[in-house]
Amino acid sequence: MTYAYQHPRAALTVDCVVFGFDERDLKILLVQRDLEPFAGAWALPGCLVRVEESLEEAARRELEEMGVVKVYLEQLYTFAEPDRDPRERVVTVAYYALVKLSSQRVKASTDARNAAWFAVCDLPCLVFDHEAIIDTARQRLKAKVRYEPIAFELLPPMFTLTQLQHLYETILEAPVDKRNFRRKIVTMNLLFETGEIERDVAHRAARLYRFDESKYKQLKKKGFNFEL
Amino acid sequence: MTYAYQHPRAALTVDCVVFGFDERDLKILLVQRDLEPFAGAWALPGCLVRVEESLEEAARRELEEMGVVKVYLEQLYTFAEPDRDPRERVVTVAYYALVKLSSQRVKASTDARNAAWFAVCDLPCLVFDHEAIIDTARQRLKAKVRYEPIAFELLPPMFTLTQLQHLYETILEAPVDKRNFRRKIVTMNLLFETGEIERDVAHRAARLYRFDESKYKQLKKKGFNFEL
DNA sequence: TGATATAGTGTATATATCACACTATGGAGG
DNA sequence: CCTCCATAGTGTGATATATACACTATATCA
Numbered sequence: 001m002t003y004a005y006q007h008p009r010a011a012l013t014v015d016c017v018v019f020g021f022d023e024r025d026l027k028i029l030l031v032q033r034d035l036e037p038f039a040g041a042w043a044l045p046g047c048l049v050r051v052e053e054s055l056e057e058a059a060r061r062e063l064e065e066m067g068v069v070k071v072y073l074e075q076l077y078t079f080a081e082p083d084r085d086p087r088e089r090v091v092t093v094a095y096y097a098l099v100k101l102s103s104q105r106v107k108a109s110t111d112a113r114n115a116a117w118f119a120v121c122d123l124p125c126l127v128f129d130h131e132a133i134i135d136t137a138r139q140r141l142k143a144k145v146r147y148e149p150i151a152f153e154l155l156p157p158m159f160t161l162t163q164l165q166h167l168y169e170t171i172l173e174a175p176v177d178k179r180n181f182r183r184k185i186v187t188m189n190l191l192f193e194t195g196e197i198e199r200d201v202a203h204r205a206a207r208l209y210r211f212d213e214s215k216y217k218q219l220k221k222k223g224f225n226f227e228l
Numbered sequence: 229m230t231y232a233y234q235h236p237r238a239a240l241t242v243d244c245v246v247f248g249f250d251e252r253d254l255k256i257l258l259v260q261r262d263l264e265p266f267a268g269a270w271a272l273p274g275c276l277v278r279v280e281e282s283l284e285e286a287a288r289r290e291l292e293e294m295g296v297v298k299v300y301l302e303q304l305y306t307f308a309e310p311d312r313d314p315r316e317r318v319v320t321v322a323y324y325a326l327v328k329l330s331s332q333r334v335k336a337s338t339d340a341r342n343a344a345w346f347a348v349c350d351l352p353c354l355v356f357d358h359e360a361i362i363d364t365a366r367q368r369l370k371a372k373v374r375y376e377p378i379a380f381e382l383l384p385p386m387f388t389l390t391q392l393q394h395l396y397e398t399i400l401e402a403p404v405d406k407r408n409f410r411r412k413i414v415t416m417n418l419l420f421e422t423g424e425i426e427r428d429v430a431h432r433a434a435r436l437y438r439f440d441e442s443k444y445k446q447l448k449k450k451g452f453n454f455e456l
Numbered sequence: 457t458g459a460t461a462t463a464g465t466g467t468a469t470a471t472a473t474c475a476c477a478c479t480a481t482g483g484a485g486g
Numbered sequence: 487c488c489t490c491c492a493t494a495g496t497g498t499g500a501t502a503t504a505t506a507c508a509c510t511a512t513a514t515c516a
Contacts, residue, residue, distance in 0.1 A: 002234060003233050003234075003237065004233075005231050006229075006230060006231075007231065007276070009233065009237040009238070009279070010237070010240055011237065012319060050235075051235070051236040051237070051238065051317050054308060054309055054310060055306065055308045075306065078306045078321050080277075080283045080321070082279070082281065091240060093306050093308070160463085161464090162462080177507085178463095178464090179506095179508095180504075180505070182465085201514080202460085202461070202513080203460075203462045203513060204461080204462055204463050204464085204511070204512040204514085205513065206463055206464085207463085207464090389495090390493080406494095407475095407476085408474070408475085426494095429482085430482085430483055431483065431491070431494080432481040432483085432492075432494050432495085433483095433494080
C-alpha cells in the first residue's frame with residue numbers, strides 16, 4: 001500500500017540526545033546504525049514518527065526500545081536543512097533526555113547493531129548533522145541547569161553534595177566554589193537530608209540528600225525562581 | 229503529478245508569531261483565512277514548507293508576502309499533536325519574529341483575505357492550536373528579553389529611554405523603576421547617545437539613543453552577559 | 457596509631473538590588 | 487511673557503547577594 005500526495009513531502013523523524021552522568025563525565029547514548037546509508041556509523045537514537053503518534057510518544061518509544069524509561073524529556077529544536085540527509089528530505093525534531101545512568105542497562109534498538117555511552121568530550125564521528133544537534137543540546141543543558149532544577153535527573157535518587165557539585169562543574173565546564181555552592185543550594189530548601197550516609201568509601205562518608213520535587217512545585221507557584 | 233510513499237506522511241508548515249510594539253501595546257500580526265477549513269477565522273500567518281527550502285526560508289517567504297521584511301526571526305517550537313488539524317496530520321514549526329511597527333505596512337498574503345495587528349490582550353479566537361503557539365511565544369519573549377538585547381528589534385532605530393522602559397514593562401507585565409532601569413541600561417554601555425532629541429512633543433524632549441549592535445557583539449565575545 | 461582522603465564549616469569584602477522624590481526643560485495657552 | 491503642564495532627568499542609603507578564601511572533622515586502611 002502506498003500513500004499519494006499532490007506535493008512531495010518530507011519524512012519526519014525524532015532524534016534523542018540522551019545525557020547521563022557517571023561521577024566523572026557527562027555522557028551521551030549513541031547507536032551504531034545497522035542500515036544504509038552509513039551502516040556501521042554512530043548516530044543519535046531516532047526513529048520515524050508514526051502518523052498517529054505525537055512527537056514525544058515517538059521519542060519515548062525509541063528510548064523504550066533501548067531500555068531507557070522514565071526519563072526527563074524535552075523538545076530541543078527542529079533540524080530541517082533540505083540536504084541534511086543525502087537520500088531525501090528528512091525533517092527531524094530533536095529531543096533531549098536526562099537519565100540516571102545507574103538505573104539504565106541499554107540495549108540496541110531493532111534498527112541498530114549496538115548502543116553505547118560516550119563521554120561528550122570523546123565522541124566518535126557522527127552521521128548527518130547529529131554533531132550540530134548535540135552541540136545545541138549541550139548549550140541548552142548548560143543554560144537550563146542554572147534556572148531549573150533538572151540536574152537532579154542525572155543523579156541517583158540519593159546523592160551527596162559533592163556529587164551534585166561535580167555534576168554542575170561538568171555541565172558548566174567551570175569550577176565551582178565548594179562552600180558557596182553548598183550554602184546556596186542548602187538555603188534554597190529544596191534538598192531533603194535523608195539521614196543516611198555514603199557506604200563503602202575509604203574516607204569520611206558524606207550525607208545523602210534527596211531533591212524534594214513537591215516542595216519545588218509549591219515554591220514555584222509562589223513565585224520562587226531556582227537559580228544556581 | 230502525485231508523490232507516493234510507503235507510509236503516510238504529515239504535511240509540514242511554518243507558522244509565525246510576529247510581534248510589534250506601538251508605544252502602548254504589544255501586538256501580533258494575524259491573517260484572516262480565505263480557505264477552508266475555518267475560512268474567515270483569524271490565524272497566525274503560515275504556509276506549507278516547500279521541499280527544497282529550509283524552514284527559515286519558508287517563514288521569511290510568508291512574511292515577505294505580507295510585506296514584512298528584515299525582521300529578527302527565531303525558531304520557537306514544533307507543534308505536532310496528531311489531531312491539531314481536523315483534515316489530516318499537519319506538523320507546524322513555529323517561529324517568532326520581532327518587527328519595528330513603524331516601518332511596516334502589512335498586506336494580506338495570497339491565501340488570506342485580510343491581515344491586521346491585534347493587541348496581545350485583545351486577540352480574537354484563533355484556529356487550530358494557534359492560541360497555544362502564541363502563549364509559547366509570549367513566554368519565550370518574556371524570558372529572552374531579560375538575557376538577550378532583542379527588545380530593540382521592536383523599537384525604531386532611535387528611541388528614548390522611556391520608550392525602552394515602557395516596552396520592557398509591557399513585555400514583562402510588571403512595572404519597572406525608572407531610575408534603576410536607566411542606571412542599569414546606561415552602565416551596560418550598549419546605547420549610543422545620538423545627540424538628537426524627540427520632536428513634536430508638548431513637553432521637554434527626551435534624548436534619542438541607538439542600540440550599538442557591534443559593541444554588544446564585541447563585549448559578548450569577552451564573556452559579557454546582557455541582563456535586565 | 458598515624459596516614460590519607462574527603463566531608464563539612466565561617467567570615468569579611470565587594471557588588472548588586474531596591475526603594476524612593478525632587479528639579480529641569482520645552483511647549484502650549486492665556 | 488508668564489504660568490501651567492507634561493515628561494525628562496538625576497542620587498543616595500539600606501539591604502541583600504556574590505565572591506574569595508583555609509582549616510578542622512571523621513572514616514578507612516595499612
